[in-house]
Amino acid sequence: MAGAKGKKVDVVTMGCSKNLVDSEFLIRQFKANGIKVAHDPEVPDSEVAIVNTCGFIGDAKEESIDTILEFVEAKKRGDIKQLYVMGCLSERYPGQLKKELPEVDKFFGKFNWKEIISEVGATYRRDLMNERSLTTPNHYAYLKVSEGCNRTCSYCAIPLITGKHQSRKIEDLIDEAKRLSDSGVKELQVIAQDLSFYGYDLYKDYKLPHLIDELAKINGIEWIRLHYAYPAGFPTDVLKVMNDNPKVCNYLDIALQHISDNMLELMRRNVRKSQTYRLIEEMRKQVPGIHLRTTFITGHPGETEQDFAEMEQFVKDARFERLGVFPYSHEDDTYAFKKYKDDVPDEVKQERADRIMEIQNGIAKEQNAEKVGQTFKVIIDREEGDYFIGRTEFDSPEVDQEVLLHKEDNKILIPGEFYQVEITDSEDYDLFGIAK
Secondary structure, three states: OOOOOOOEEEEEEOOOHHHHHHHHHHHHHHHHOOOEEEEOOOOOOOOEEEEEEOOOOHHHHHHHHHHHHHHHHHHHHOOOOEEEEEEHHHHHOHHHHHHHOOOOOEEOOOOOHHHHHHHOOOOOOHHHOOOOOOOOOOOEEEEEOEEOOOOOOOOOOHHHHHOOOEEOOHHHHHHHHHHHHHOOOOEEEEEOOOHHHOOHHHHOOOOHHHHHHHHOOOOOOOEEEEEEEOOOOOOOHHHHHHHHOOOEEEEEEEOOEOOOHHHHHHOOOOOOHHHHHHHHHHHHHHOOOOEEEEEEEEOOOOOOHHHHHHHHHHHHHHOOOEEEEEEOOOOOOOHHHHHOOOOOOHHHHHHHHHHHHHHHHHHHHHHHHHHOOOEEEEEEEEEEOOEEEEEOOOOOOOOOOEEEEEHHHOOOOOOOOEEEEEEEEEOOOEEEEEEO
């Protein structure tokens, strides 16, 4: 510990919010050892750099490799002394990375925090296991409730990286959430690889509704938003919690990926088209005004024009409030990689993705126009140029649209505070408003 005090470390996080949470736990440990930490610095300026990588799909892996190479160059220039790589990419390809990137001093997997802390010369503090140093604005945080996934989707490499689903204990999550609230956090983004399965491994019962109920009791927490649910076995009891408790945002991120029965079977999704339509109907019936975020994959092996036409029709029918599309990526060692030929040309994958987003663009524009004249509770995230930038309960940070409030039309608005905002205008993916 004495050798670590006063040392400077750069931590760079790639990929998703789940990786960000890992970095925040690590940074808290470093700071407790007297280490100065910079997160995602524009210019490397520390003795040690740690790159927390993503290894989910091709583009993410490429971005992680490019970032590592940038830090390799920084090491050659003498801007940093040691370079360490951790996270999903090094968990998945440790031998290959070590061979191809000998300039990296050491590679660590996704869960080797104690080893990383020791390598830097610090001491792991077990008493800080539920504490993090936030890299987000102080008013919101991500709460990762589990790790890993038990699903066997054909295209997905996550179980190869993270292993089987492991829920965190409810008491640990409540403790962590209370600490976050005490530090000023007002908004929790509840995240996991698979929220639907939460609790079953520990309690032999699906505990997401109970967990959300308990989180909502914490003083200071005003918004709770749910991310990354799975349609098969979705715990519908959570819809009642969402509808009955004003702290639980009427928002759900549920990845559907496709709708045709042919593709759902090839993707090994364990759900049928008719079940998916019924589930969406049930969600909107039990939680009037719910905003659903989902993702689709275009060009999975075996996808025909008929399969894609069903996806197009589903997007038109369901009119999702938030939607993303990914062209299929043929990932090493997945079921699809081993069993299927990557038979849809890349240009067709992208063209289909573009067609879905064109449909969604029109839907989003119409839905936003319907909000003009209405008043919503909005949290302010930041100031940017001539605007205060905020979000409604229907918008998660980084991935969803925002509310722009022009400084000339508004009083001084404070980041982290809530305001009642009348929507005065809209664009395809943004709203404009005036605080009352």
